[in-house]
Structures are given as C-alpha cells and as structure tokens.
Amino acid sequence: MMDVGRHPRIKLLAYSEVEEVSGYVGNFRVKVRKKARYVDEEECTACGDCVDVCPVIMPDEYQMGLSSRRAIYIPFPQAVPSSYTINIEECLGVQPIACGKCAEKCDKGCIDFDMKDEIVELEVGTIIVAVGMEVYDPTLLDEYGYTRFENVITTLEFERLVDSGGPLGGRFARPTDGRVPKRIGFIQCVGSRTERRGNSYCSNICCMNTVKDSLLLRDHYPEIDITVFYLDMRAFGKGFEDLYKRSKDAGVRYVRGLPGEVKEDPETRNLLVTVENTTAGRLEEHELDMLVLSVGLEPREDSKTVQQLLSLSRTSDGFFLESHPKLKPVDTPTRGVFLAGCAEGPKDIKESVTQASAAAARAQIILNQDKIPIEAITPMIDLDLCNFCGRCARVCPYGAIVDVDPKRKVSPRVIEAACAGCGTCSAECPVGAITQRHFGDEQFFAQLEAMLGEGPEEKIVVFACHWCSYPGGDMAGVSRLQYPPSARVIRTMCSGRTGERLILRAFALGAPMVLVSGCHFADCHYINANRWTQRRVERLWDRLERAGIRPERLQLEWISAAEGQKFARVMGELEEMRKKVTPEEIEYTKQVLAEKA
Amino acid sequence: MLYRPLGKEVIGLPEGERIGVFVCECGLNIAGSVDCEAVRDYAERLPGVALAVRNRYTCSDPGQEEIKKAIVEHHLNRVVVASCTPRLHEPTFRKCIYDVGLNPYLLEMANIREQCSWVHLHDREAATAKAKDIVKIAVARARLLEPQVEMEVPVTKAALVIGGGVAGIQAALDLADAGHQVYLVEKEPSIGGKMAQLNKTFPTMDCSI
Numbered sequence: 001m002m003d004v005g006r007h008p009r010i011k012l013l014a015y016s017e018v019e020e021v022s023g024y025v026g027n028f029r030v031k032v033r034k035k036a037r038y039v040d041e042e043e044c045t046a047c048g049d050c051v052d053v054c055p056v057i058m059p060d061e062y063q064m065g066l067s068s069r070r071a072i073y074i075p076f077p078q079a080v081p082s083s084y085t086i087n088i089e090e091c092l093g094v095q096p097i098a099c100g101k102c103a104e105k106c107d108k109g110c111i112d113f114d115m116k117d118e119i120v121e122l123e124v125g126t127i128i129v130a131v132g133m134e135v136y137d138p139t140l141l142d143e144y145g146y147t148r149f150e151n152v153i154t155t156l157e158f159e160r161l162v163d164s165g166g167p168l169g170g171r172f173a174r175p176t177d178g179r180v181p182k183r184i185g186f187i188q189c190v191g192s193r194t195e196r197r198g199n200s201y202c203s204n205i206c207c208m209n210t211v212k213d214s215l216l217l218r219d220h221y222p223e224i225d226i227t228v229f230y231l232d233m234r235a236f237g238k239g240f241e242d243l244y245k246r247s248k249d250a251g252v253r254y255v256r257g258l259p260g261e262v263k264e265d266p267e268t269r270n271l272l273v274t275v276e277n278t279t280a281g282r283l284e285e286h287e288l289d290m291l292v293l294s295v296g297l298e299p300r301e302d303s304k305t306v307q308q309l310l311s312l313s314r315t316s317d318g319f320f321l322e323s324h325p326k327l328k329p330v331d332t333p334t335r336g337v338f339l340a341g342c343a344e345g346p347k348d349i350k351e352s353v354t355q356a357s358a359a360a361a362r363a364q365i366i367l368n369q370d371k372i373p374i375e376a377i378t379p380m381i382d383l384d385l386c387n388f389c390g391r392c393a394r395v396c397p398y399g400a401i402v403d404v405d406p407k408r409k410v411s412p413r414v415i416e417a418a419c420a421g422c423g424t425c426s427a428e429c430p431v432g433a434i435t436q437r438h439f440g441d442e443q444f445f446a447q448l449e450a451m452l453g454e455g456p457e458e459k460i461v462v463f464a465c466h467w468c469s470y471p472g473g474d475m476a477g478v479s480r481l482q483y484p485p486s487a488r489v490i491r492t493m494c495s496g497r498t499g500e501r502l503i504l505r506a507f508a509l510g511a512p513m514v515l516v517s518g519c520h521f522a523d524c525h526y527i528n529a530n531r532w533t534q535r536r537v538e539r540l541w542d543r544l545e546r547a548g549i550r551p552e553r554l555q556l557e558w559i560s561a562a563e564g565q566k567f568a569r570v571m572g573e574l575e576e577m578r579k580k581v582t583p584e585e586i587e588y589t590k591q592v593l594a595e596k597a
Numbered sequence: 598m599l600y601r602p603l604g605k606e607v608i609g610l611p612e613g614e615r616i617g618v619f620v621c622e623c624g625l626n627i628a629g630s631v632d633c634e635a636v637r638d639y640a641e642r643l644p645g646v647a648l649a650v651r652n653r654y655t656c657s658d659p660g661q662e663e664i665k666k667a668i669v670e671h672h673l674n675r676v677v678v679a680s681c682t683p684r685l686h687e688p689t690f691r692k693c694i695y696d697v698g699l700n701p702y703l704l705e706m707a708n709i710r711e712q713c714s715w716v717h718l719h720d721r722e723a724a725t726a727k728a729k730d731i732v733k734i735a736v737a738r739a740r741l742l743e744p745q746v747e748m749e750v751p752v753t754k755a756a757l758v759i760g761g762g763v764a765g766i767q768a769a770l771d772l773a774d775a776g777h778q779v780y781l782v783e784k785e786p787s788i789g790g791k792m793a794q795l796n797k798t799f800p801t802m803d804c805s806i
Contacts, residue, residue, distance in 0.1 A: 027752075130764040163796040340765065485726075
C-alpha cells in the first residue's frame, strides 16, 4: 500500500469514481470525479487533532460497526493517502456553519468547507477492472439468529475483534459480556452453495479463512474449545492441506453437518446449536459461548455501473465475464480492458495477486506497442449511390460519420479511427450505398442462399452478434446443452448490422423463421446500436403484417454471452414455432416478396 | 493478432476461387457426434473448393503446417476451417495463413463444435447433416471474401486501474514498475480494500497490511 503512495509513476485518485469512459483500445478517454474530502490531502499530516473536537459520532465501517468514528475520520491508521476525510453528509459544519470546530483546531489550516468535487480527465491506452467484491450480509435472512443473538457474528467482525488494531485492542472477547469465550463455533457456507439462501456458488475462501481463524485462536487463547460445522472442507491450494491438518492436530473439532437450529439461552446468552453430525450419523446439541458465521463473497452492488461504463458482460452469478474461461481468463470482450481479483469471481489473496500480475502483463502487450492494428471492418461509402439522406450519420453510435448534409447534398465521410465496426450505418442505408468491409450484404446473401438452397422449410435463420448472442450460443455448446438441429447461425459484429435487406432476403428464400439476436440493452458493445435493431425489427413487424405475413415469424431476443441456457431455450421455442409455419405461408411470403423486389 | 499492415499479397491470387477446406475432428469433440469424413467428402464437391482435408486437431502445429503447405502446393486463395468457434481460433488461423502470404481476411471459420457437435451429441445423423450445411454456408461466404488492409491507431502509454484493493494495487505496481504511467482510482478514502480489514492471512499467517 505504501509503495503505491510513493511510486513516481502512480497517480493515486482516492475517494474518486469513474464517471464516463469513451474511446477504444489504445485511446480511452476517462472522466473521474474526485470527491471533495474537505481536507487538503497533501497538507494533512494525520495528526488527529481534528477528531478530538468533532461532535458527530458514527459507526466505524472499517471496524464493521463494532466501534465508532467521527464525521472527520481516517479509515485506519495505515491509510493511503494518509489523510483525514470529512463525510459531509454527517458533518454539522457546512451551510450554515453550525460547528466548524475541526477547522478551528487544525493548525495547518487543511480543512476547507468550500472544497468542491473535481472532474479529472484522463487519457489511457488500457483499463484494468479490479473493483473487488462484497461480503455476504446474513441480516436479510437472519441466518442462525444473526440479527437476534448478539454473540453470533460474521467472520469479518471476528477479524476486527481479534485484531490488535480492532475495537478491543486485540483482547478477544464476546460482545454480550466482554468475557473471553470458552467455547466457540464456526458455521461454514453461510450465503454460499445454497439455492435457498444467498448464492449457489462456492465462495472459495471461507474454508481456509476458518482454518486460519481457528489457528489464530489456538495460538493466543489455547484454552478456547473450537468446533467447526461444515459441508465439505475445501483445502485445495498449495499449503492449504498442511494448515488444515495443523488445525485438526491442534485440537479443533470439525463436525460434518450444518446446524439446523440455533437458540439462545436468555440467562447465559450462550447459543444452543442443534446439528446432524452426518459422519457419526447422530443428532448433536452443542452449547457455545459464541458463534462465527463464515460468510461468502458476492459481486459488488455497483457492478452494473462498471459494466455499463465499459461495455462488459457478467455471468449468471453476477461477477464479470472473462473472454474465455481457460485461455483468456483476464481479458474481457472489450479490447484493452482486463480483469483482476474478485471482480471476476471469488478468490483468495494469492489468486488475486496472480491475476493482477497477469492482467498487468496482458495490458503491457498493448502498452508496449506504439501502434496497434484495428480490424478492417469499417464502412466504405459509394458516393455514386448515396442520396445524402444522413441516416448513417444519425445511427452511428460514435459520431464517426460526418459532413453529410441532406439540404446541401454534401456526402458523408467516415472517420475510420473513431469507427468501431458495428455496421449499423450499412444496415440503415436505404439505397445500399454503404458496405461494411468483411461483412458486406453480398457475403450475407451468399450465406443465406447456401443455407436456404435446399430444404429451407426445415431451417431457422439466426442472426447473432459477435459479442453476446454468438458467444451465448458457444456457451450452450460448452455447457453441452442440447437443442434441435434446425438453427443456422450467421454472425454479425452487432445486431445493428442485421438490416431489413438481410431479413427480407431470408424470408424471400423460403425461411420459415428468422431470429435477430443481440446484447441486452445496457450491454451493447457499440454503445447503443442495438436500440436501432429494435426500432428496425418493430418497423418490419408492421410491414410484414401489412403484407399479410405473420410477424411472429420474425423474432427478436437479447441473449448475453453468459446465457447459454437462454440460447438453447430460444432455439427450442423457435423450433416449436417453425413447426407451425405451413408450406402455403412460406410460398405466399416468397411470392409477396418477389413482387416487391 | 500481431500481423503487420497488409499491403500486398506475397502469393499472387490465381484466377478464380481456390478454396481449401480443413475439417477438424478435435479429437472426439467433433468426431464423436459428427462423421467428419462425410463432411470432408461433401466439402470437396462444393463449388470453388480445390481441396478438402480432415485433421485430428487443425489448431495443432501439424494441423497448421498442413494448411500452410496446402496453400503453397495447391495455390489456395481462400481457406475455410471447420472446427470450433471463431472467437477461439480465428486469430490463430488468420496468423497461420498470413505466415505463408495469404491475406488474413481470406479465412472463414465454420463452427461445427460449439454450435453443432456439442449441442447434438445424441443424433449423429442430424449433426453430420447440419455440419455439412454449416461448411457449405462458410464456403459460400469464403468465395466472396476480399483481402483487406488494416489501419493502425496510436497507443496512449498509460493505464487506468479501477479499484485499489489487493488486485488493483498489484496491477498498478506491476505496470508502474514496468515503466508505464498508471492512474489508480479508488472509491473509498483509502486504498487497501477488504484485505486491509483482515487480521492475518492464509496460508502464511502473516499480517495483511
């Protein structure tokens, strides 16, 4: 931590949040809101004189609310930057100045109630997302009496209670009477590995954390009797099994089985735990002075914001999705953005550090080059065909098409460096003047003709975007989900590329069903190009209906890269719909569309 | 993808399409539910196809060597690899064909694993028929592929790390030690994250800060 504060090439923006990200790999522009601390970060010497006079008392988050802090505070003594902060919502001193005692007390005059949030603009080539996780909160479901019995605590509260920098100064004691407990129990998998409460995944760190806690207690309080209630002990890492064995050898009792009920003795405030010991095959009752809930890990609540800022995807558990689970575990679908630590999934410190180094190395592959190639999928405009309508410029999410003016008949111009290659312009062009390189209409037509040349009535045309729906289909495969073999997938970079010409050509060639699929709205990898997809499909539904073609034959679905199950389900549903499309309908559609063409 | 800007072809394009189709068995991942020989045989007779080959693992070194050799010997000017998702090995095969002078955009992949063999495990006949169709569609597209030239963009030599927990700290230090400017953004008043709240850490039982 200290190294970060001192490093000449690290600019630390603490108490700050990323508000806006634009640009692309190698050239991101980022806006960061540096929140007002109301204390001059550079000048503050962390002497603490201000704290003595602050009248506002609040629970201390760092100590898990087990002790208090003032409205002006430093989270913990070793904080970096080493500066106090005023939580302005708690402070009495602003508008009108009612208090201001800290400002009077500070000899260096570091406190400034007029300080404002500052917007810092950065230009960077790569971004590493290391936003971390939350710890599961057992209050919602009152697991094991956590909200009712004071002597039931979580593992993070336990960490603070045993810490010499904790609220008890390192003298471990139970909350109700300040005595060192004689018997302590740990319950594993709280909020993990359960469909009913919390999360279905294993949180990865809790087993070893409890083993560690048991050894900490053994070292300092050998007289405490320790029992661990568990489902399975997972000691899979290097040195883990040794530590687990040490704990067992030190006399820690491991009972296989999670408690069914926890009651409190109102007199002693002790906890009565009923558990089925599945190894011994008997029902046991344990009287304990204190109970620690080994809580799991969860995605951060603000993950959605980060996801939208950077066009990332998340797996069904809510953690960020990597480009490939084995081969690209720190890359994301957005080129130049990498993942490190628990943002990607629950992991311990060693794994977080390993992944962070990996992400830094991957980022350097880009940073060490002066220039990087951009895929040749940008649009080319045929100015002879262009009618200067300007729709291309209107739908471009990047403002990469400029100059076009319908009134003065000025032709459009493409700024290639700003273009990300979604192809929406090409789909939207009413006269077919725009060709997306490598994804031209003619190439899609050739695919459709090959696909629907024989037995078209048996097939379902699926347009899937490169970033979400196509990999969603891949995920179905990786998960070995079985679905009917009628689907034929055509990959576009963005669902915005799936223009009317492509969809109508599919129907004209006899396709019974067509699916257009793309990323969920907030996840579009081309900012909001898929909004145009929706408008276009809605427009087409009207047109099909007017032409006497059932609009249901054109379907629109948003499928993310993680939604293999949804992809397989949709394929099943489409197959059911396909079976209901009659040969007469298909023939009629072909005729109608042939007349129009 | 480390290939350079793609100016001119090393191998002159022969008249007309000469497509090479490489059908991958992927061990039993594809061959387990798709008759790869039948797919190869079908591909060989498609318009524009000059050569169709079946490989055990097309992405392996011998598999890639076979593609390179075939491009030179058979004057191939388009390549279709029928294997896994392009999201996995398109960069691999683009580089492979580029190594012998073919423009990387003259590659097309037919996904007969994730979107065929793995999702139709118990119907070999239907899976094989679908795989043929997928290859046919890929060949049809390949015939119309054109060589492309890639543009290059400059790289800003700085990195942003979002989050100052143990992972963010490590990533920031590594990048800065390697000589890059790093901006580390942390939401809370101090860096340290959840780890700073821990007393001791496993497996070494040492302090966290």
